[in-house]
Amino acid sequence: MPHLSFEHIRSALAAQPLFEDKSWRLSPEAWPLTPEEVEGLEAIGAACLEFQQALETLYLRSAAGKNLLRNRALLAPWVAEYLDRGKPAALVAHARDPRNRGAVPPVLRPDLLLTSEGWVLTELDAVPGGIGLTAFLNRLYQSPGEDAPSAAGVPLAGGGGAGEGAPRWSGILGEGDAMIRGFHAALAELRPALRNPVIALVVSDEAATYRPEMEWLARELQLQGKRVYCLRPEEIFPLETSLCFDVEGNPEKIDIVYRFFELFDLENIRTQKFIFEAWAAGEVALAPPLRHFQEEKLGLALFHHHLLQGFWAEALGEPARTLLRALIPPTWVIDPAPLPPGAVLDGPRVGGRALNDWRDLIGASQKERDLIIKISGYHETAWGARS
Numbered sequence: 001m002p003h004l005s006f007e008h009i010r011s012a013l014a015a016q017p018l019f020e021d022k023s024w025r026l027s028p029e030a031w032p033l034t035p036e037e038v039e040g041l042e043a044i045g046a047a048c049l050e051f052q053q054a055l056e057t058l059y060l061r062s063a064a065g066k067n068l069l070r071n072r073a074l075l076a077p078w079v080a081e082y083l084d085r086g087k088p089a090a091l092v093a094h095a096r097d098p099r100n101r102g103a104v105p106p107v108l109r110p111d112l113l114l115t116s117e118g119w120v121l122t123e124l125d126a127v128p129g130g131i132g133l134t135a136f137l138n139r140l141y142q143s144p145g146e147d148a149p150s151a152a153g154v155p156l157a158g159g160g161g162a163g164e165g166a167p168r169w170s171g172i173l174g175e176g177d178a179m180i181r182g183f184h185a186a187l188a189e190l191r192p193a194l195r196n197p198v199i200a201l202v203v204s205d206e207a208a209t210y211r212p213e214m215e216w217l218a219r220e221l222q223l224q225g226k227r228v229y230c231l232r233p234e235e236i237f238p239l240e241t242s243l244c245f246d247v248e249g250n251p252e253k254i255d256i257v258y259r260f261f262e263l264f265d266l267e268n269i270r271t272q273k274f275i276f277e278a279w280a281a282g283e284v285a286l287a288p289p290l291r292h293f294q295e296e297k298l299g300l301a302l303f304h305h306h307l308l309q310g311f312w313a314e315a316l317g318e319p320a321r322t323l324l325r326a327l328i329p330p331t332w333v334i335d336p337a338p339l340p341p342g343a344v345l346d347g348p349r350v351g352g353r354a355l356n357d358w359r360d361l362i363g364a365s366q367k368e369r370d371l372i373i374k375i376s377g378y379h380e381t382a383w384g385a386r387s
Helices: 006-015 035-064 077-084 089-096 131-142 178-188 208-222 263-267 272-278 301-302 306-315 316-329 359-364
Strands: 109-115 119-127 201-204 228-231 236-239 242-247 250-253 256-260 285-287
Touching: 035 077, 035 109, 035 119, 035 301, 035 306, 035 316, 077 301, 109 359, 119 301, 119 316, 131 178, 131 316, 178 201, 178 208, 178 256, 201 208, 236 250, 236 272, 242 272, 272 285, 301 306
Parallel strands: 201 228, 201 256, 256 285
Antiparallel strands: 109 119, 236 242, 242 250
């Protein structure tokens, strides 16, 4: 089958570094997917969006002390308490602001593992790296080059994995710069009255690993006539109630901020005050929204929580709920609150017995320790550049 040579891929990545201080294992062809797998990925994307929308409803109703169900009583103030734990009061208030109602991340990436039994979701990332990298690789694997296919796309035949021997998808997913165009369109929709809004991709020092790909993305969009700029937080400044950056000595008003930094990093962003003030004045749109509950990993544990099954049954359509149940591994919140002697935890078992204390996991056998402990998403060691 047509493929890219090692030298062609290496030289392309060397000419355009996309991640700071990262090296890659290279493949002569794109990851092979069957048409059924492509259809499944599209269904997963739709289900993840539906889950985020339901999670917003769950959080806000929990925080307001409202009933979660239509026809019977179910109050769960502990949901908001879990999600708010350790977060600054100002951030919590912003997340609950009615002006944020319905705001979801414009790029929502499910981190997936392909197993012998199908896809498994390990995380739902609201601030994902790899947007520029994916767009670059889409273009690379469909472009002409030494031993390369034509721009029409590369056949993805062979290669083993799930569905071996089945017909393969005939092109590159995202070919034709779909990632670049889709990213801009999703952001521009936040200010629909503006024909060509000014978009600032603000990348913090903590997220510097990803700055090269965001700079590449901004340049590519500029070549298409879009007003997109990759900036450091210290390059933005206030002008009355608006947010600006310098262009040859003149202030350029920003219409949309795509913040490429995690919420735990806010305290390190010296210009965060100006960002919040410009948003409050209606001068700038923010994406992803600064809503901590959308970035907390325990959302996946809430999906499995036995007390919330009635809520998910009402808030999610049956296709999405069935798909998410198959995708999301059993997940629990490690809450150190003590239990009465006769109570047990909703969690894994050790030696066939339920736990009364999470420290009981110390006695788990090697097989029973087939578990992953994840810390809060609101922590500097919890995300991709540090974990």
